Amino acid sequence: MPSILAAVMPAPRAPVEVREFPEPELAPGSALLRTSFSEVCGTDVHLWHGRLAGVPYPISPGHVSVGIAAKVRGDMTSVDGTRVREGDRLVFFDVHRTCGRCRACTVARTPTRCEQRRVYGITDSAADGLFGGWAQAIYLEPGVVSARLPDNVPDEAYIGGGCGLVTAVHIIERASLGLADTVLVQGTGAVGLSAIALARLAGASLIVAIGAPSDRLELARRMGADLAIDLQRTTEASRRDQILSATDGAGVDVAIEAAGSARAVEEGPGLIRDGGRYVIAGHYTDAGPSSINVHQQINRKHLEIRGCWGSEVAHFVRAVRILARHHAAIPWQAIGAGTYGLDEVNRALADAEAMRLPKALVKPN
Ligand SMILES: [Zn+2]
Ligand SMILES: [Zn+2]
Numbered sequence: 001m002p003s004i005l006a007a008v009m010p011a012p013r014a015p016v017e018v019r020e021f022p023e024p025e026l027a028p029g030s031a032l033l034r035t036s037f038s039e040v041c042g043t044d045v046h047l048w049h050g051r052l053a054g055v056p057y058p059i060s061p062g063h064v065s066v067g068i069a070a071k072v073r074g075d076m077t078s079v080d081g082t083r084v085r086e087g088d089r090l091v092f093f094d095v096h097r098t099c100g101r102c103r104a105c106t107v108a109r110t111p112t113r114c115e116q117r118r119v120y121g122i123t124d125s126a127a128d129g130l131f132g133g134w135a136q137a138i139y140l141e142p143g144v145v146s147a148r149l150p151d152n153v154p155d156e157a158y159i160g161g162g163c164g165l166v167t168a169v170h171i172i173e174r175a176s177l178g179l180a181d182t183v184l185v186q187g188t189g190a191v192g193l194s195a196i197a198l199a200r201l202a203g204a205s206l207i208v209a210i211g212a213p214s215d216r217l218e219l220a221r222r223m224g225a226d227l228a229i230d231l232q233r234t235t236e237a238s239r240r241d242q243i244l245s246a247t248d249g250a251g252v253d254v255a256i257e258a259a260g261s262a263r264a265v266e267e268g269p270g271l272i273r274d275g276g277r278y279v280i281a282g283h284y285t286d287a288g289p290s291s292i293n294v295h296q297q298i299n300r301k302h303l304e305i306r307g308c309w310g311s312e313v314a315h316f317v318r319a320v321r322i323l324a325r326h327h328a329a330i331p332w333q334a335i336g337a338g339t340y341g342l343d344e345v346n347r348a349l350a351d352a353e354a355m356r357l358p359k360a361l362v363k364p365n
Contacts, residue, residue: 005108005364006135007195007345008126010058012050015298016134016345020216024129033090037159038121038133038350039061039336039346040360042189043284047122048251051285053093062133062362063094063121064163068157070137078146079317091158093145093316096131112310134345136364145313150324152265157359160336161319164190167308168258169315169322171281173313174308175254180205184243184252184271185225187259187282189218190335193223195256195281197330199225201322208243208332210259213355222331236267243271251276258282265290274298276301281308292316336361 004021040086044061046052076084084090098105099116118124118182120138124131130139140146148159167189177183183204185192188211199207200223203253209225211217217228227246229239244251251273257264260282268278269292297303323332337357340348341364348360 004125004130004135004137005342006060006130006132006264008058008060009048012048012057016130016343016349021125021130021135023137024139026071026073026139027142030073031069031076031084031140032066032071033067033092033138033140034065034070034156035065035133035136035138035364036089037336038065038362038364039159039162040340041152041163042352043163045349045353046285049355052122053214057120058341059124060130060132060135061121061254063119064159065120065133065138066149066158067093067138072190075147076140076142076318076351078148079257079313080147084146088139089149089155090146090349091149091320092120092140092147093313094163095310095312096120096144109245109314110309111312112231117310117341120338125198129238131305134342134362134364136342142351145319147171149320153167153320153323153327154333155324156321156333156336156361160332160334160359161194161323162336162359164188164277164335165322165332166315166319167191167281168194168198169318170292170311171195171256171258171279171308172202174281174306175199175256175277175279177204177254178200179203180251182187182206182208182247184208184210184268186210186255186257186264186268188212188220188228191281191333192256193219193259194332196220196223196225197332199256202318204244206252208246210239216358219331219334219358222334224330236250239267240270247273250274253277254279256281260284260287262287266292268302272301272303274301275303277304277306279306279308288327309337333361339363
């Protein structure tokens with residue numbers, strides 16, 4: 001690879017440009033990954049809108065990707081302890097640095113809140129090199145956690161799940177689902193769709209999804225929702241009626257917010273049973289305040305509310321295992337409904353922004 005093309009977002013709202021990069025010098029224990037697929041997720045749309053703090057534009061976006069190890073220098077081991085070899089089909093955990101020493105990393109044990117956390121496609125400037133997936137190649141620096149994608153898992157299944165699947169593994173962990181729990185998922189984007197599938201795998205007895213646009217609801221059913229309610233064609237009162245009547249008048253045991261909407265959080269508590277649990281995972285950017293009646297909706301209700309921020313290596317590893325076992329039965333591949341070349345990423349972003357498809361894939365080579 002004499003020179004490598006990468007799509008660069010110069011600044012918020014500015015058109016993404018394809019630029020040429022020199023092939024990087026590989027440090028010992030690093031690799032150059034020839035990108036097979038990356039994705040456009042909701043975070044990329046937020047990056048384009050300039051709604052994430054501290055992003056060092058210009059950046060090359062694309063934080064979750066799959067590719068082939070084109071060049072490996074020295075000893076690089078994957079997360080299972082085996083040596084990475086040229087030609088391996090690799091996936092990697094997008095968080096490539098946390099400090100391991102700060103209060104978040106050691107005392108609170110919330111490494112997703114480490115201030116030194118670095119994430120491919122989000123926190124690295126294009127000036128630092130090939131740290132994004134919207135590029136013909138990605139530099140996997142020493143210490144990156146990688147895994148070989150199991151032979152039976154198509155690239156398209158991995159990237160269809162993508163960051164939404166890894167996030168959903170964390171959500172289900174935070175939700176502490178019990179066998180036969182009833183579950184509501186608010187939001188049918190990539191995160192919500194994966195949360196539906198994983199709630200089913202975790203043994204939920206009823207899964208209700210609230211989402212939009214209407215074509216997503218069919219996909220929500222295919223992912224495992226028993227009841228998919230169209231947000232745009234129902235009222236809050238009618239949604240509540242449907243969910244109460246599906247749960248013997250009680251409300252669901254656990255609700256998962258994956259909508260990123262302040263209104264969803266106002267609605268959620270009224271759909272959960274007394275003593276139930278609410279996991280908030282969709283507010284990756286500030287969607288503004290939600291107004292709730294604390295007496296009625298939290299205190300008297302004995303409601304438990306848990307946030308869920310980012311993901312850890314264990315969630316990535318579990319996501320790969322889940323795909324190895326379940327990719328044929330659960331249509332993750334259908335989430336990645338459109339594929340775009342490097343020179344088409346502006347259209348991909350516009351389509352993602354307008355929610356014209358569940359997820360746009362980027363195929364740089
Ligand atoms: Zn993402
Ligand atoms: Zn730290």
